[in-house]
Amino acid sequence: MGKKILYCxxxxxxxxxxxxxxxxxxxxxxxxxxxxxxxEVPIQWADRVIVLPFDKKxxxxxxxKAIFQARKLLKAQQYAKICIHTTLASTIIRVAALSINARPxxxxxxxxxxxxxxxxxxxxxxxIPEKITASVSxxxxxxxxxxxxIATRYKLYKDKLCYINGMGINSSRFKSVSVDQxxxxxxxxxxxxxxxxxxxxxxxxxxxxxxxxxxxxxKVRFEKAHLLLAGDGKSLKECKALVKELxxxxxxxxxxxxxxxxxxxxxxxxxxxxxLIEGLPxxxxxxxxxxxPVIASNIKGHRELIEHQKNxxxxxxxxxxxxxxxxxxxxxxxSEHRLSYxxxxxxxSKKYILDSVFSQIINAYSE
Numbered sequence: 001m002g003k004k005i006l007y008c009x010x011x012x013x014x015x016x017x018x019x020x021x022x023x024x025x026x027x028x029x030x031x032x033x034x035x036x037x038x039x040e041v042p043i044q045w046a047d048r049v050i051v052l053p054f055d056k057k058x059x060x061x062x063x064x065k066a067i068f069q070a071r072k073l074l075k076a077q078q079y080a081k082i083c084i085h086t087t088l089a090s091t092i093i094r095v096a097a098l099s100i101n102a103r104p105x106x107x108x109x110x111x112x113x114x115x116x117x118x119x120x121x122x123x124x125x126x127x128i129p130e131k132i133t134a135s136v137s138x139x140x141x142x143x144x145x146x147x148x149x150i151a152t153r154y155k156l157y158k159d160k161l162c163y164i165n166g167m168g169i170n171s172s173r174f175k176s177v178s179v180d181q182x183x184x185x186x187x188x189x190x191x192x193x194x195x196x197x198x199x200x201x202x203x204x205x206x207x208x209x210x211x212x213x214x215x216x217x218x219k220v221r222f223e224k225a226h227l228l229l230a231g232d233g234k235s236l237k238e239c240k241a242l243v244k245e246l247x248x249x250x251x252x253x254x255x256x257x258x259x260x261x262x263x264x265x266x267x268x269x270x271x272x273x274x275x276l277i278e279g280l281p282x283x284x285x286x287x288x289x290x291x292x293p294v295i296a297s298n299i300k301g302h303r304e305l306i307e308h309q310k311n312x313x314x315x316x317x318x319x320x321x322x323x324x325x326x327x328x329x330x331x332x333x334x335s336e337h338r339l340s341y342x343x344x345x346x347x348x349s350k351k352y353i354l355d356s357v358f359s360q361i362i363n364a365y366s367e
Contacts, residue, residue: 003080005031006073006104007046008093010054010086012037017282018167019085020044021354025362034077036070036089054088063092070096079104083365087114087126094133107365108137108157109167112279112301113147130156139367143280146300162364166280168354174289175262176346179335185267196225196331198295199268201261201283202275204233209274209297209318211235211242216323218246222331226251228268230258265290269338270330276317278302280352288349293341295326311345 005026009015015023015035023033023045035046038054052069055062070093074082082097082104084090090108097103113130115123131154140157141164142148148163150156177185183193191197202208210229217227229239229252236254243252258264261283265271271287271294278301287294288305294312296302306312313330315322330338350356 003031004034004077005081005083006034006036006077006079008036008052008082008084008089010038010056010089012039012041012043012049014086015043015046021168021358022083022361022365025358026365031080034079036073036093052089052092054092056088058088063088066092067096071100074100074103078102081105081107081365083107083109085109086111091129091133094136095129097136098133103136105138106136107139107141107367109164110140110142110147110151110279112143112277113150114277115150116146116277116300117150117153127154130154134158139364141361141364144300144304146303147279160367164360164364165352165357166282166285167361168357169282169285169289169349169352171289171353171355173262173286174291174346174349175266176291177266182266182269189267191226191267192224194224196222196270197228197268198225198270198272198327198330199228199230199264200272200274201230201258201264202273203231204229204236204239206235207276208233209276210239212318212320212323213272213274214239214242214246214248214252216320216327217252218248219320219324220327220331222328225327225331226253227272228253228255228264230255230261230264232257262286262290265292268292270295272327273297273302274323275299275302280304285349285352288342288345289353291339291342291346293330293338294345295323295330305345305348307344311341311348 026033027045032047034048035043036050036052040049040051043049052066053062084093115126134156137157138159141162143166151161271292273296281301284305294306296306297317298314306314308314313326315326
């Protein structure tokens with residue numbers, strides 16, 4: 001092995017889900033690949049997995065400890081390149097690098113700034129660390145137009161700002177089925193052929209905003225509409241309690257963590273997301289690749305992927321009435337109309353597949 005490269009993210013799952021092809025590429029180029037994440041797990045194509053005590057609570061003392069450990073790591077290993085992902089890990093690694101004179105080149109991949117230009121206090125809470133660490137953010141890559149505008153306006157990069165179409169999705173994950181096949185998949189899950197299945201696959205959290213969707217579903221006047229909620233997380237218990245309170249147990253179904261989301265999509269009629277902030281949402285991209293129409297909150301990231309009444313429907317964030325209207329509209333659209341939404345989404349998803357973006361990312365890493 002020759003020079004070393006460090007890949008870093010807050011969670012091991014993030015690396016495993018999005019970055020394995022790049023780890024392999026760097027190994028093939030002769031790099032010794034180190035990965036720093038929150039816990040020690042086997043990661044394919046990683047020569048070494050390093051644990052840093054990342055804590056989701058931004059101001060946690062564990063994150064202060066992580067900064068000192070990261071600084072020690074960077075000084076000891078003398079990496080040629082550092083590729084950082086996710087807001088928390090990205091901030092910690094860059095703060096650690098601030099006081100290192102002979103630091104490696106840092107590539108900061110933004111999976112969505114946790115603020116937008118209209119936020120007030122929240123914007124500055126996240127923007128100030130970005131400004132402080134901009135001097136060590138040699139190459140910054142963003143995944144949507146609004147994040148590009150943010151990075152440009154506040155000069156959140158040192159040498160170069162790049163726009164990328166995500167990290168790439170393996171097109172083998174896209175699964176499209178015929179009408180008859182979809183009916184069979186519904187029956188296997190215990191639903192009727194004429195049931196209309198909406199699905200939201202996301203971590204249960206305040207940011208993903210499942211409670212809004214549950215409240216809206218309680219008022220949807222389409223009796224055969226069902227909502228499938230896949231995932232787990234901190235707000236799962238509260239969401240289950242809300243479903244019980246609204247007596248929606250027969251229409252809202254909790255699936256737990258689902259390993260094969262594309263297979264679940266084969267039984268569903270539409271995907272919905274009530275998220276409050278996104279970079280380039282993987283669940284929406286997969287749904288589009290599978291040919292499903294989408295209902296999504298009108299936020300950055302979603303706006304990048306959804307054209308209203310072209311491949312889906314957008315509603316204003318937190319506008320419950322508009323969300324209800326969109327759900328009912330989707331239910332009453334003709335199957336041909338929904339198919340046209342799905343086909344357009346499928347066509348749009350092609351520019352986000354791994355084959356389309358891989359060389360772009362590798363070239364950016366080679367800057």
